[in-house]
Amino acid sequence: MLRIEELTVRxxxxxxxxxxxxxxxxxxxxxxVGESGAGKTTLGLAxxxxxxxxxxxxxxxGGTDLLTLPPEEFRRLRxxxxxxxxxxxxxxxxxxxxxxxxxxxxxxxxxxxxxxxARERARRLLREVGLAPEKHRAFxxxxxxxxxxxxLIAMALANDPxxxxxxxxxxxxxxxxxxxxxxxxxGLSGRCALLLLTHDLAAASALAGRxxxxxxxxxxxxxxxxxxxxxxxxxxxxGLLRAYPNMTTTKDLQGIPGRAHRTxxxxxxxxxxxxxYTHHPHPHGTHRHGPEADPATGDGRSRHRGCPFHPRCxxxxxxxxxxxxxxxxxxxxxxxxxxxxGIVPLLQVRGISKRYGAVRALEQVTLTLYEGETLAVVGQSxxxxxxxxxxxxxxxxxxAGEVWLEQEKVARRDxxxxxxxxxxxxxxxxxxxxxxxxxxxxxxxxxxxxxGRLQDHTDTVRRVLEEVQLPSDDLFLQRYPxxxxxxxxxxxxxxxxxxxxxxxxxxxxxxxxxxxxxxxxIFRLLLxxxxxxxxxxxxxxxxxxxxxxxxxxxxxxxxxxxxxxGPSDQITTSPVHPHTRTLVAAAPAFCSGCxxx
Amino acid sequence: xxxxxxxxxxxxLIILTLNFLLPRLMPGDPLQxxxxxxxxxxxxxxxxAELLRRYALDQPLPRQFANYLGRLAGxxxxxxxxxxxxxxxxxxxxxxxxxxxxxxxxxxxxxxxILLGIEAGWRRDRPADRALVGLTGLLNGFPDFLIGALLLxxxxxxxxxxxxxxALTPYAGLAGPALAADVARHLALPLTALTxxxxxxxxxxxxxxxxxxxxxxxVLTARAKGLRDRTIRYRHAGRAAMSPVAARLGVRVxxxxxxxxxxxxxxxxxxxxxxxxxxxxxxxxxxxxGFFLVIAVTVLAANLLxxxxxxxxxxxxxHAY
Numbered sequence: 006m007l008r009i010e011e012l013t014v015r016x017x018x019x020x021x022x023x024x025x026x027x028x029x030x031x032x033x034x035x036x037x038v039g040e041s042g043a044g045k046t047t048l049g050l051a052x053x054x055x056x057x058x059x060x061x062x063x064x065x066x067g068g069t070d071l072l073t074l075p076p077e078e079f080r081r082l083r084x085x086x087x088x089x090x091x092x093x094x095x096x097x098x099x100x101x102x103x104x105x106x107x108x109x110x111x112x113x114x115x116x117x118x119x120x121x122x123a124r125e126r127a128r129r130l131l132r133e134v135g136l137a138p139e140k141h142r143a144f145x146x147x148x149x150x151x152x153x154x155x156x157l158i159a160m161a162l163a164n165d166p167x168x169x170x171x172x173x174x175x176x177x178x179x180x181x182x183x184x185x186x187x188x189x190x191x192g193l194s195g196r197c198a199l200l201l202l203t204h205d206l207a208a209a210s211a212l213a214g215r216x217x218x219x220x221x222x223x224x225x226x227x228x229x230x231x232x233x234x235x236x237x238x239x240x241x242x243x244g245l246l247r248a249y250p251n252m253t254t255t256k257d258l259q260g261i262p263g264r265a266h267r268t269x270x271x272x273x274x275x276x277x278x279x280x281x282y283t284h285h286p287h288p289h290g291t292h293r294h295g296p297e298a299d300p301a302t303g304d305g306r307s308r309h310r311g312c313p314f315h316p317r318c319x320x321x322x323x324x325x326x327x328x329x330x331x332x333x334x335x336x337x338x339x340x341x342x343x344x345x346x347g348i349v350p351l352l353q354v355r356g357i358s359k360r361y362g363a364v365r366a367l368e369q370v371t372l373t374l375y376e377g378e379t380l381a382v383v384g385q386s387x388x389x390x391x392x393x394x395x396x397x398x399x400x401x402x403x404x405a406g407e408v409w410l411e412q413e414k415v416a417r418r419d420x421x422x423x424x425x426x427x428x429x430x431x432x433x434x435x436x437x438x439x440x441x442x443x444x445x446x447x448x449x450x451x452x453x454x455x456x457g458r459l460q461d462h463t464d465t466v467r468r469v470l471e472e473v474q475l476p477s478d479d480l481f482l483q484r485y486p487x488x489x490x491x492x493x494x495x496x497x498x499x500x501x502x503x504x505x506x507x508x509x510x511x512x513x514x515x516x517x518x519x520x521x522x523x524x525x526x527i528f529r530l531l532l533x534x535x536x537x538x539x540x541x542x543x544x545x546x547x548x549x550x551x552x553x554x555x556x557x558x559x560x561x562x563x564x565x566x567x568x569x570x571g572p573s574d575q576i577t578t579s580p581v582h583p584h585t586r587t588l589v590a591a592a593p594a595f596c597s598g599c600x601x602x
Numbered sequence: 603x604x605x606x607x608x609x610x611x612x613x614x615l616i617i618l619t620l621n622f623l624l625p626r627l628m629p630g631d632p633l634q635x636x637x638x639x640x641x642x643x644x645x646x647x648x649x650x651a652e653l654l655r656r657y658a659l660d661q662p663l664p665r666q667f668a669n670y671l672g673r674l675a676g677x678x679x680x681x682x683x684x685x686x687x688x689x690x691x692x693x694x695x696x697x698x699x700x701x702x703x704x705x706x707x708x709x710x711x712x713x714x715x716i717l718l719g720i721e722a723g724w725r726r727d728r729p730a731d732r733a734l735v736g737l738t739g740l741l742n743g744f745p746d747f748l749i750g751a752l753l754l755x756x757x758x759x760x761x762x763x764x765x766x767x768x769a770l771t772p773y774a775g776l777a778g779p780a781l782a783a784d785v786a787r788h789l790a791l792p793l794t795a796l797t798x799x800x801x802x803x804x805x806x807x808x809x810x811x812x813x814x815x816x817x818x819x820x821v822l823t824a825r826a827k828g829l830r831d832r833t834i835r836y837r838h839a840g841r842a843a844m845s846p847v848a849a850r851l852g853v854r855v856x857x858x859x860x861x862x863x864x865x866x867x868x869x870x871x872x873x874x875x876x877x878x879x880x881x882x883x884x885x886x887x888x889x890x891x892g893f894f895l896v897i898a899v900t901v902l903a904a905n906l907l908x909x910x911x912x913x914x915x916x917x918x919x920x921h922a923y
């Protein structure tokens with residue numbers, strides 16, 4: 006079994022892995038996911054003793070600390086106990102040796118088999134991984150990418166190791182080949198432990214029992230793959246998942262604000278020095294490359310402090326840039342390194358009830374909206390959607406229940422509340438007075454909250470108008486609502502809602518009166534703002550088809566009650582409640598086989 | 603490979619043409635070369651015409667070329683003006699010495715250059731590597747003839763450890779081991795000179811190729827496989843580094859021939875280079891053509907061999923055509 010404790014790897018002044026602690030029991034599988042440059046490859050090379058960086062911490066393999074192992078003993082351990090399949094499949098095979106020679110080689114070199122027996126075993130392994138016998142004596146360049154990957158896996162199995170490290174085993178493969186390789190790797194489970202270093206999140210979820218998320222050399226989240234990949238707690242993990250195209254998620258792809266580049270220059274992927282393995286035959290030898298930076302000074306230091314993700318995080322608070330959050334355990338061994346305990350619940354609605362006479366508009370409605378998330382409240386007309394929005398905004402008083410904002414109970418709707426929460430109504434006329442010019446309408450919240458004169462806020466108004474892709478020239482600023490189209494008016498209303506930089510936007514059917522093309526633009530804009538500043542959206546809509554494209558989660562209301570809630574893909578593909586099924590079935594779709602009508 | 607062979611045949615044809623034309627384009631006159639300067643005074647027009655006819659120099663060029671090709675097909679390379687014996691006979695006399703000298707030099711410089719190149723490339727920037735690069739850089743700066751002349755002056759003339767000319771002691775009547783020792787003593791200096799002159803290029807080429815292959819991912823995989831250092835160095839990195847080295851074999855044989863001309867001349871070693879120099883000064887066209895042909899075919903064969911070796915080392919290379 007493998008146990009990595011507080012592993013730090015530095016190349017000169019650069020820290021590539023920062024106090025990484027991971028555990029991989031015998032026969033189990035662990036995926037380490039993250040973007041290029043996160044340190045995945047360095048982790049694999051460190052465990053096999055092939056990185057030339059300076060290493061601190063411990064890598065325990067069955068109780069032996071590999072970092073203190075004499076080079077010759079480490080050499081004998083390689084491939085016999087830990088095998089490594091590097092990324093870029095084909096390049097890892099020698100171009101001048103046949104596949105069979107290369108699979109046979111480690112068995113002979115480690116004196117495990119006589120040449121004839123080794124060749125026999127090599128052929129058996131190659132057949133086992135699915136490589137046709139006539140290709141066993143081929144040179145690597147004549148094989149396809151998938152066949153080379155098969156050959157590499159057969160090679161990794163040659164000496165029956167206890168652990169195989171696979172660096173990006175699926176990159177560069179077409180989807181069918183990728184599926185075959187995943188099936189092959191899946192068949193290895195139990196035979197040996199697998200350490201999967203990959204950016205392929207679906208491969209991680211298919212193969213690994215546990216998944217660790219690596220960001221700039223630090224583990225930010227770790228836990229059972231199902232939990233980490235379907236219910237991410239760390240903002241980075243969520244960002245990674247939102248950017249990952251797959252057949253499950255229905256929401257549009259979103260990126261992560263900022264860049265993961267290292268502060269100086271930034272070389273994605275491998276540190277160039279990691280290629281210079283051969284003239285440093287032993288990882289513990291003296292490191293002669295570059296200046297030996299003092300970790301206590303200079304550039305190296307700033308990255309050691311604080312959460313590595315804080316410059317890109319939309320919910321960073323005071324300690325984030327200065328103190329590194331510990332990777333703390335939760336139930337089920339789901340560990341998380343975040344000062345805010347993961348993605349914070351921005352808005353919590355708890356047991357809200359509201360009656361209009363005999364009509365129960367809302368009955369014990371409870372829902373949670375997380376930071377940077379879109380939550381849609383869907384339902385038919387009269388299901389209580391708009392009442393819910395009004396209760397949240399304080400426009401209607403509920404009989405029972407509480408509204409919590411940023412984990413604090415909302416006692417009264419003061420300026421501070423409206424600075425953080427804004428609303429966009431279905432009809433732009435409800436937001437903007439017909440007597441206001443664009444400038445006056447958009448600047449109004451600024452005047453209310455910040456004071457000053459209209460002219461002082463012109464620049465802010467122009468910036469916000471540009472953000473919602475409206476003109477910002479003087480002519481436009483002097484327009485009145487009746488000069489503009491419905492789409493323009495709604496965008497002015499959105500601009501007005503955004504001037505104070507709210508964390509939450511409650512939008513009640515914001516685009517139902519608009520053309521689909523304008524609607525698409527407005528939602529692209531809102532999702533972009535969500536990506537950039539973590540804007541949370543509570544979308545009140547009856548349009549399930551729209552909701553599944555823009556929402557992370559759905560809440561289905563019927564007659565004032567929450568009847569179903571869950572990820573939007575789950576609700577729209579396998580609804581449980583009969584009424585949800587009705588809604589899904591009624592949602593607009595192009596019928597299949599209509600081409601000939 | 604078939605298309606390649608056709609390429610080689612075309613090259614051979616071009617070589618034959620050039621081989622025929624080049625000596626005729628050189629300044630000077632063969633008759634003058636054969637009969638010396640006084641010929642200008644003594645030569646009567648009748649005698650000149652007769653001589654030209656005897657050497658078939660009066661015929662038009664295409665005719666001369668056709669004759670040349672026809673006789674070549676029959677193994678007849680013509681008759682040396684100067685030695686007045688068939689050219690093939692002269693070549694047969696010179697070729698074994700050249701094969702001995704150039705072949706040994708090629709093998710020695712290749713083996714030493716490749717081994718040193720692999721070891722130095724593996725230890726890039728370490729003291730041993732730096733020393734070798736410095737030394738070979740210096741060696742590379744010396745022209746072949748300078749190395750030859752230095753060896754000749756120091757070990758031949760100065761210390762008199764080795765004979766200064768010839769391939770064996772004439773009229774000594776040696777046989778068996780004594781003959782072999784005599785040949786070896788005569789070979790020592792020219793062989794050392796030629797080996798040293800070619801060692802640096804081989805070393806630098808191999809070292810450079812090693813610097814590329816040690817960064818390859820299959821070398822990292824070889825290390826991950828826990829292979830012994832020597833296995834990685836030679837079977838993986840070194841083997842792959844041989845591909846560009848083999849590709850340069852043809853060029854290197856050509857360069858070796860140039861060195862041979864100087865070294866054999868300096869040491870009056872009776873090989874192709876020395877005899878070529880003689881033929882050149884005598885404007886012995888048929889002999890020159892014969893030697894050129896031998897050299898050109900050798901270089902061409904070396905290129906073909908290089909292609910075959912390279913394909914064996916790196917099977918991908920064949921696909922580049």
